[in-house]
Amino acid sequence: MRALSRSNYFASNEDRFLNEIIDILRIPSVSTDPAHKSDLVRMAAWIVERMKQIGVPTVELVETAGHPIVEGRWHVDEGRKILLVYGHYDVQPPDPLELWESGPFEAAIRDGKIFARGSADMKINLATFLQALEAIVSEHGQPPLNLIFLFEGEEEIGSSNLKRFLTEQAGRLACDAVLSLDSGFPAVGVPGFFVALKGGAGGQIDIRTGETDLHSGGYGAAVPNANQVLAKLAASFHTPDGRVAIEGFYDRVVDLTDADRAEIAYSASVMRDVQEESGVYTLWGEEGYAPYERIGARPTLDINGMWGGFTGEGAKTVTPCEAHLKLTCRLVPNQDPDEINRLIQAHIAKHIPEGVQATYTARESFSSAYSIPRDNWALQRAASVMSDVYGIPPVFFRTGGSVPITHVFKQTLGAETVSLGFFQPGTPIHAPNEWFRLEDIPMAQRSYAAVLDALGED
């Protein structure tokens, strides 16, 4: 029984595998913060070494204008299929730091969970995939199909350099499918596959009303207040019924079909209640759509950050001359990020009082939404494996999150992407106290190995 011998392999290497997971969780590879540049390099170098150690014949650190890409190749047989394995080694910033119960890069273990920024998103998926590959190689000397590996350090900041790399190198990256490790489960203990990922657009708005902050008594009554201008603008982004109020925002959005709604309703039936899951005191959103329809299939605009004036302890009676706002739109198939940024820009121009300065700086490297055909061969085989391993059928579900690169794989390589990862719902990805369950580590190892086997079959 191959599966059993695998389990033995994972069991007998349990400590080593856990220790290497802890090691990489302690590297603060925050891609958005220039202060962490060397940590990204350290993390990339670790992956290179680890892949060489497993026996991947060709591993390279590809320098980019940003953080490096780890590229690997293991060509086993012309007649076999080619799988491109994708993942990222960067993480979101850990702020707000004071809300972490243990340090974000301490990798503390309690209650059967390991707590760290990047644990769920997605260093443990990456590590367990490599551990699965090691197990296969220790048994067969090589993987069951041809592999291309691409691990980037810029997923959390838009993957711009990997996109460029894919566009330029598409010819030599041809593959039959992509396996993205950047994923999680729809319900605790219930396996599933992201079948739809949203696209994104967004950026920063900077408001300026004058040359200097002013005394609110001396001038407040007669001059614009940058915070007030920003608040009015920010309030203009949504209608009272929860829709995005930007003109043209929904023009390209395709209505949900009955089949779409049925698929979402089925996945919602196994997924936790959104309110319970999120810890909010009340739900909110676009009227006419259920919470998981809003999350999985309707475009949004979120104000990620907003600030202006005096924000310290105590009081300072100032009329501020500048205020700032960061926003992100989550887009659905057919919406174009560049067009959405132009619509945002036009909306701002329309809603800012004359004589006040407003600039909009769109973040680079957003991508369109992606949706995999449900009958794709790799998705079907992987689903069958997960059904065997877990004893329950995996759920096809949509996420409101973006893995921009999935759309680019389709665009540049013509390949569909199967997303499979093992973080459990409830883990606060992108927020304090992100966690990954220890019990999911061996399950991830076993599943990744079995999926590789199945994809390698003729």
Next chain:
Amino acid sequence: MRALSRSNYFASNEDRFLNEIIDILRIPSVSTDPAHKSDLVRMAAWIVERMKQIGVPTVELVETAGHPIVEGRWHVDEGRKILLVYGHYDVQPPDPLELWESGPFEAAIRDGKIFARGSADMKINLATFLQALEAIVSEHGQPPLNLIFLFEGEEEIGSSNLKRFLTEQAGRLACDAVLSLDSGFPAVGVPGFFVALKGGAGGQIDIRTGETDLHSGGYGAAVPNANQVLAKLAASFHTPDGRVAIEGFYDRVVDLTDADRAEIAYSASVMRDVQEESGVYTLWGEEGYAPYERIGARPTLDINGMWGGFTGEGAKTVTPCEAHLKLTCRLVPNQDPDEINRLIQAHIAKHIPEGVQATYTARESFSSAYSIPRDNWALQRAASVMSDVYGIPPVFFRTGGSVPITHVFKQTLGAETVSLGFFQPGTPIHAPNEWFRLEDIPMAQRSYAAVLDALGED
């Protein structure tokens, strides 16, 4: 000629007087920040020593629940009038630090100005008043009338302990007039007196939508965003025509009379253009009122600070669970700060979506507006002195600023307050690069001395 001999005294002590001004500007007596508590004590102790050195017979450091009050008494003659001299030795916080061209507590001199937090508001007024007193005493051995001194360290945070002190000690603080040193000029080189000061109300709003920040992809479409809730609330505070939209806000406001408008128009004719003065790109405010009517005579609401979510470098696609706002209302005669805070509270309750938590914490110790009768004896005498010293008649003008204690002097002691100070318009009080002109130092010394003489006449 007394005046000439005075000028000689000030000239021959010029260096010493300037050095002591620089010394006290270097003490960061920021009353709102607990980290600076010992600097407030240091500043108060300096004043005590300086007054003793001049010869003030009784000087005491009165401890309070907050920063100490310096109380002094110089009783010269039962038959003479009693003048209560008021000032404050605390300053506003220096934020945003990065916009200062030299350190806020460095007291750098360039282009004929001394740059420091507290230079205009109001350490140089305080220092030059004491220097004027020193000159008088060196000449006559005592002041020309009975003096009570009250210098507090909490003006920038609402004067709550001085208010309590005045209420409790009113019996032994009886006086014929108050001279407040917390003032400035209506136009550069044109002397004037604040004849109306606004009252205040305000506090902090804290919004909470749930237990933790969330991934904007995972949940943003289906949960409230604290920034968005705050923005809608903040945008609800004003009508499109620039009025405060809080129900009942204007109920007690008395309409401007023709005489009021004429007085304001006259002062506006000598004052600099509000737009030019403030450096804003456009004016704003309540329709139907001229800029100086808005500033001097109409109540306002200013958003001093606003923040929520990710405000760092780069991007973090979070749906924040909390957001915050600091606001200040400037009030006109007849409006009651406590009532205004209750109206703000009711407005918030009405404008927050069900299921979202919002708390309003009113700042303590705001006060009502104050207006001095234009025929007050002390105001008339001081005005006559200023006319002599400057060779032009002083302007009676209204400020949008608050010196809350003026209302309390009237309430507790029945005394009217003459406000006379020497900062020039254009200095960014409460903002970076606050300055005071060197040439105004001898003028302040001369004027304060001459005003004391005039008030001491029978």
